[in-house]
Amino acid sequence: MDLNLTAEELAFRDELRAWLVTNVPKDWNAWREKPLEESFPYLRAWQRKLQEGRWAAVSWPKEYGGRSATLMQQALFWEEMARVDAPPMANSLGLGLIGPTIIACGTEAQKKRYIPKILSAEEIWCQGFSEPNAGSDLAGLLTEARLDGDHYIVNGQKVWTSYGSLGDWCELVVRTDPNAAKHKGLTVLVVNMKSPGVEVRPLRQMTGESEFSELFFRDVRVPVENILGKVNDGWNVAMSTLMYERGSYGARLHLIFKRFITRLIELSWTIQRNARPAAEDPVIRQKLAQCSAEIEIMRFNQMRAFSRITATGVPGPEGSIQKIFWSELNQRLQQIAQEILGSYGQLLAGDSHAIDKGIWSYAYLRTRGNTIEAGTSEVQRNIIGHFVLGLPRSY
Amino acid sequence: MQFGLTESQEFLKNSARKFFAGECPSAEMRRLMETETAYDATLWSKLAEQGYTGIIYPEAYGGVGLGKVELMLLMEEAGRALLPGPFFSTAVLAGSVLDAVGTPEHKKKYLESICKGEVRATVAMLEAGASWNPRDIQLSAVNGSLTGEKLFVSDAAVAGFILVVARNGVFVVDSKARGLKITRMSGMDLTRKLYTVEFSNTPAEELGSNLNLPRAFHIATAALAAELVGGMQRTLDLTVEYAKTRKQFGKPIGIFQAVQHQCADMYLETESSRSAVYYAGWALEENSPDAAVAVSIAKMYCSDAARTVGNRGIQIHGGMGFTWENDLHLYYRRAKASETAFGDATFHRERIASLVIDSGGVSAKGA
Numbered sequence: 184m185d186l187n188l189t190a191e192e193l194a195f196r197d198e199l200r201a202w203l204v205t206n207v208p209k210d211w212n213a214w215r216e217k218p219l220e221e222s223f224p225y226l227r228a229w230q231r232k233l234q235e236g237r238w239a240a241v242s243w244p245k246e247y248g249g250r251s252a253t254l255m256q257q258a259l260f261w262e263e264m265a266r267v268d269a270p271p272m273a274n275s276l277g278l279g280l281i282g283p284t285i286i287a288c289g290t291e292a293q294k295k296r297y298i299p300k301i302l303s304a305e306e307i308w309c310q311g312f313s314e315p316n317a318g319s320d321l322a323g324l325l326t327e328a329r330l331d332g333d334h335y336i337v338n339g340q341k342v343w344t345s346y347g348s349l350g351d352w353c354e355l356v357v358r359t360d361p362n363a364a365k366h367k368g369l370t371v372l373v374v375n376m377k378s379p380g381v382e383v384r385p386l387r388q389m390t391g392e393s394e395f396s397e398l399f400f401r402d403v404r405v406p407v408e409n410i411l412g413k414v415n416d417g418w419n420v421a422m423s424t425l426m427y428e429r430g431s432y433g434a435r436l437h438l439i440f441k442r443f444i445t446r447l448i449e450l451s452w453t454i455q456r457n458a459r460p461a462a463e464d465p466v467i468r469q470k471l472a473q474c475s476a477e478i479e480i481m482r483f484n485q486m487r488a489f490s491r492i493t494a495t496g497v498p499g500p501e502g503s504i505q506k507i508f509w510s511e512l513n514q515r516l517q518q519i520a521q522e523i524l525g526s527y528g529q530l531l532a533g534d535s536h537a538i539d540k541g542i543w544s545y546a547y548l549r550t551r552g553n554t555i556e557a558g559t560s561e562v563q564r565n566i567i568g569h570f571v572l573g574l575p576r577s578y
Numbered sequence: 579m580q581f582g583l584t585e586s587q588e589f590l591k592n593s594a595r596k597f598f599a600g601e602c603p604s605a606e607m608r609r610l611m612e613t614e615t616a617y618d619a620t621l622w623s624k625l626a627e628q629g630y631t632g633i634i635y636p637e638a639y640g641g642v643g644l645g646k647v648e649l650m651l652l653m654e655e656a657g658r659a660l661l662p663g664p665f666f667s668t669a670v671l672a673g674s675v676l677d678a679v680g681t682p683e684h685k686k687k688y689l690e691s692i693c694k695g696e697v698r699a700t701v702a703m704l705e706a707g708a709s710w711n712p713r714d715i716q717l718s719a720v721n722g723s724l725t726g727e728k729l730f731v732s733d734a735a736v737a738g739f740i741l742v743v744a745r746n747g748v749f750v751v752d753s754k755a756r757g758l759k760i761t762r763m764s765g766m767d768l769t770r771k772l773y774t775v776e777f778s779n780t781p782a783e784e785l786g787s788n789l790n791l792p793r794a795f796h797i798a799t800a801a802l803a804a805e806l807v808g809g810m811q812r813t814l815d816l817t818v819e820y821a822k823t824r825k826q827f828g829k830p831i832g833i834f835q836a837v838q839h840q841c842a843d844m845y846l847e848t849e850s851s852r853s854a855v856y857y858a859g860w861a862l863e864e865n866s867p868d869a870a871v872a873v874s875i876a877k878m879y880c881s882d883a884a885r886t887v888g889n890r891g892i893q894i895h896g897g898m899g900f901t902w903e904n905d906l907h908l909y910y911r912r913a914k915a916s917e918t919a920f921g922d923a924t925f926h927r928e929r930i931a932s933l934v935i936d937s938g939g940v941s942a943k944g945a
Contacts, residue, residue, distance in 0.1 A: 184647050185580050186589060186860055192579060255579055448935050462935050465928070472927035475934050476875040483581070483853035490582040504846045561835070567845055570837035573817045575833040 186486065188259075195256045196263060202236050203267050210269045218392060224350060226273035230304040231273065239302055240278050247286055247294070250304045254489050257433035265438035269543045276346055277301035277308035281354045283425045284371075288412040293373070298351070309350035309397055311341040311374070312421065318343075319562045320578075321356075322418060326400060328357035328372060335372060336361070337380075337403040343556075347383050347396025350376045355400075356421050359414055369417035373409040380404075392550045425558075434489075436509050437482040443516060443546070444475055450538065451523050461523050461568070470519045477512050484508060500570035503563040510553035510560065517547040581856070583651070589693020590644075591651040597628060598659035604905055607660050611768040611908070616662040617698065617736040630667045634797075635677055637760055639685050640693035650804040650859035655806025660908055662769035664698045667938060668852035670801045671732075672699035674794035675741050679748045679786040698737035702728035702775050706939065710921040710929065713786060717777075718745040719784070724777035725757075729920075732883075734760045734773035742775075742782060748791065749782035756780060767915035769908065796873045799920040800858040803873075803880040805886035807855050809909045810848040810884055813891040816906060817841060820895055831894070842888045847883040854879045871933050878926035 188196065219226075233239040234248070235404035238481060242257045243249025252260065263269075273280055282301045284523060285293055301304040326339025337357055344353075353374045360368030375384070380403040385393035412420035451462040461467045488505060492498050520543050521528040532541030554560040568574045583591065601624055602610075610616045625631055634649045635641025649670070656665060669692060678688040691697040705728060707714055717726040724742060726741060742749045753756060757778035766771040818841055821832030832835050858876040861869040888910040892899035899906050921929070 184583055184856065184860055186857075187866075208706055227689075282693060377725075451935070460602050468931040468935060469924065469927045471935055472930035474928070476878055476930055479872075480850050480854050480879060483857045484850055486579065487849075488583040488855050488857070490580050494582055498934075501849070503842075504849055506849065507846060509841075554695075561839070564839040564842035565835070566843035568832070572841055572842060572845060574818065574838050576829055577833050577835045577838050 190257060192253075192255055195250075196259045198483055199238065199263050202238065203248055203263060203269065206232060206236065206268045207269050211268060219346075219394070220349065222270075222529075225359040226270055227304040229270050230272040230274060230278075234302050234304075239272060243282065247282075247298050252498060253494050258485070258489055261433075261435035262438055265435040265442075273304040274301055274307050277306070277352075277384070280310065281308045281423045284354065285411065286418050286496060287423055288371075289554060290408075292408070293411065306351040307346055308352050308354065309344050309346040309376070309396075310352045310424070311344055311504070313506075314340060315342050319559055321421070322369065323476060324356060324358060324369070325360065326355070326357045326368065329358050329406075330359070330403065333407050334404045335407065335409075337374065337400045337405055339400050341400075342386065342395075343382075344396045344398050345394060347394045347398055347496040348385055348393075350383075352376060352426065353398070354411065356417050358560070359417075363415060366418045368415055370414050371411040371417040372405050373411055374400075374405050378403050378405070378547035387549065388393060390545055398473060417459050427463065433485055433505055433509060437478055437485070440476065440478045440481070440509075440513065440516060442522070444471070444478060446539070447471070447516075447520050447523060449504065453525055454525070454527075456523075456525075467519075471520070474512070474516050477508075477515070480507050481512060500566050503558075503566045503571075507554075507560050507563045510550075513553050514550045517543070517550045519549055581853075587648060587651060589632050590648055591655060591773045591776070592851045594628075594630075594655035595658065596651050597624075598655055598661060602659045602661055605880070607662055607769065610662040614771075615664075615733070615736045616769055616771055617733070619662055622698070623664070623695055625665060625669075625681070629667070630674075631695045632693025633669065635673055635689055639688075639690040645859075646863040646887035647678045647798070647856060647859040649801055650855050653801045653804035653807040653853070654811070657805030657912075660769055660809065660812070660905075660912060664700065664736050664769070665797075666802065666805065667700040667733040667737070668692055668698045671794075671798045672741055673799040675701055675748060675791065677786070678790040678797075679788075681786065683784055684750075690944050691738075698733065699734045699739050699741065700731055700733050700737045701741045701743065702731045702734070703743045704728060704730045710925060712743065712791065715743060715745050717742070719747065719782050719899075721747050722781060724751065724780045724782045725747065726777055728775045728777075730763065730765075731760075731773045731775045732770055732919075734775050735762070735771065740775060741785065742777075743788065743791065745783075748785040750785050751777070751780055751782050755782075765915055766911045769912060770915060772915075784830045792870070795920065796862060796870060798857060799877050800862060801874050802856045802916050802920055803851070803858065803876040806880040806884040806913060807848065807851045809912055810844070810851060810880075810887045813887050813906060814841070814844045814848050815910050817844065817891040817894050820898070824896075837894055840894055844887045844890050847887050851876075851883045871930060874921075874926040874933070876918060878923045880929065881917040881923040881926070885910075885917060888913050933939075 196265055230239055237250060240248060241250045241260050243250040245251045253325060270434055280447050285297055308515060312322045312488050313320060328335035328337045336354045353376055355372045356369055359370040380401040382399040384397045386395045386397050387393050451467060452460050454461045456464045484505060524543055528543050530537035531544050565577060569576050601621060610618055629642040630652060633644050634643030635653055637643045673689060673692050676685055692699060705716055738753050740751045744749055757780040761774045763772040763774055770864040821837055821841060822830050824831050833895040854876040857870040891906050895906060896906050
């Protein structure tokens with residue numbers, strides 16, 4: 184056990200820090216993003232700049248434009264990005280999830296065709312996984328792809344698609360063998376979102392914004408060379424994508440949470456409660472301390488998980504505790520923020536009395552999604568119960 | 579950065595687990611808890627042979643000179659076995675106080691005998707107010723003697739000497755000293771006995787000032803949290819095993835999500851406690867600027883988690899969990915005693931608040 188950074192890790196971090204000092208945009212407001220569509224040209228430009236410095240996809244192998252960064256270096260990358268309030272990258276799903284899947288499962292032709300444009304943000308990617316009747320039970324998905332000569336004909340509906348309205352390409356999980364057992368009949372297709380028969384409808388969520396879309400596929404023709412991996416092996420391809428989803432990206436969360444709690448502590452010195460600063464109220468102090476401590480424990484858990492994955496080579500099911508921990512912690516953090524802000528907590532962006540431009544009311548509502556997206560807390564507990572503790576499958 | 583155990587740390591942990599499983603299995607633990615003091619001379623000499631009694635102390639005093647992370651691992655395994663008797667009081671608490679506060683001469687005289695397994699010892703801190711804040715201590719030594727009372731002193735009846743925290747320093751009192759009266763307190767934890775210690779004009783040798791006491795208490799607090807982690811792990815293991823084998827409605831109860839999800843939460847709480855404890859051990863070893871916060875985080879989290887894990891474990895065991903013959907309640911009792919020892923979660927949250935809120939920001943060392 185040695186929590187000091189190694190020479191390689193320090194060198195990586197310092198090189199990135201130096202690069203960020205001269206390159207990170209100063210005009211980005213990390214507190215409250217504009218709707219994604221409005222800021223998208225800006226985010227594309229930022230990603231291009233990162234890639235000029237070879238920083239857009241550090242985890243990717245060098246031959247594909249990455250840095251073959253270790254998991255720890257990837258974690259440092261996200262920490263540094265969060266530390267300087269760097270904007271997100273336009274093609275975050277392409278870089279974080281789909282690119283690695285193409286590199287792992289794709290043909291040489293597919294890699295050549297898609298990888299460079301993922302890196303340059305020239306082509307934006309989205310993910311067509313969830314369906315109205317296949318959420319936690321993803322393998323129950325119904326979108327079908329019927330072979331017709333050298334094309335598949337795709338029909339069905341996807342939901343909760345991030346970047347749906349901006350996407351040029353979609354990593355789409357479809358059912359190619361309706362007679363096989365439900366995990367066995369799935370295939371992953373790469374679908375051009377400009378194809379005839381693809382319709383994208385923004386989905387308005389409880390925060391009022393539309394981060395996600397619904398996708399409709401009506402007789403969409405997809406050439407067979409767009410199969411990613413093997414026919415009817417889509418479950419394994421999709422699962423490898425989801426593994427990446429639970430990878431190093433979480434490393435930035437503790438800095439983001441820390442920024443929230445640091446600001447909250449600052450506010451608690453200015454907001455009065457029982458005729459004294461909230462920061463002097465014993466109950467508030469208890470809650471802030473609990474939350475600060477849990478943010479640290481989240482970091483310790485992550486560091487231990489990274490070391491374990493580095494040692495074993497694969498992200499294991501233990502990653503589920505990370506997902507439960509951060510999502511539920513974020514909800515508690517925002518609940519405490521609401522308690523401290525009192526009546527002001529409810530004020531929305533645009534209200535002249537709102538504190539911090541209404542970020543707190545937004546964050547409070549947004550955190551409800553945390554325990555649902557990327558695998559509900561219930562599914563994560565099933566994963567721990569069955570795959571970690573060896574209890575019988577409950578479903 | 580490497581937040582995993584090294585090969586030698588893994589070796590230490592595994593051999594400690596084997597040692598405790600062999601020398602102090604459940605039946606032996608139960609036998610000892612029914613005795614007056616829970617101390618066993620044979621077991622003690624074996625602990626000393628392993629080097630456990632001097633694990634973190636300098637070789638110059640007969641110790642093994644290992645680090646605080648290693649101490650956490652040893653205590654975790656001791657906690658898993660619910661090791662009864664004065665091991666924590668002697669080898670962790672009294673030893674750390676001697677190491678932090680005493681002169682080389684004191685260490686030669688007292689610490690060496692601890693390391694060699696020749697003596698048991700303890701620390702007397704709490705008074706009637708039961709406050710873990712050193713500022714609340716009333717007892718003072720006057721002209722080299724003590725008069726007053728300490729409460730909740732662990733393992734005092736088997737201690738060869740008692741280190742007494744007074745207003746004006748730390749003092750050593752020999753167990754045979756005049757005017758010393760030791761009386762059992764009936765505590766919930768049957769494996770670690772508590773006592774009142776009364777002094778009546780009792781001669782006391784000054785060990786040193788209270789200035790360095792926090793360092794020793796940090797080590798003891800983290801070690802106690804590590805012990806809780808071991809207890810949580812044992813409770814989790816017993817519970818998962820039970821959930822796999824106990825059948826109702828024709829199925830193992832672990833198939834029901836109401837049961838399975840509680841097991842998942844026990845796992846999450848146990849692992850998170852372990853992360854916090856290992857980090858605290860490392861921070862103490864490195865004298866990291868956030869060591870005090872890290873210790874409070876570990877003790878706070880483990881104090882609450884050990885109780886919660888125990889609650890869930892007993893609940894999942896159903897009627898069996900409520901019986902005397904099942905070991906769960908013994909871990910649950912220890913968890914309650916350790917929860918309040920060296921400050922409960924509320925105490926440490928306030929300590930974190932004073933370190934974090936009052937400085938206006940979260941004072942953790944960035945990675």
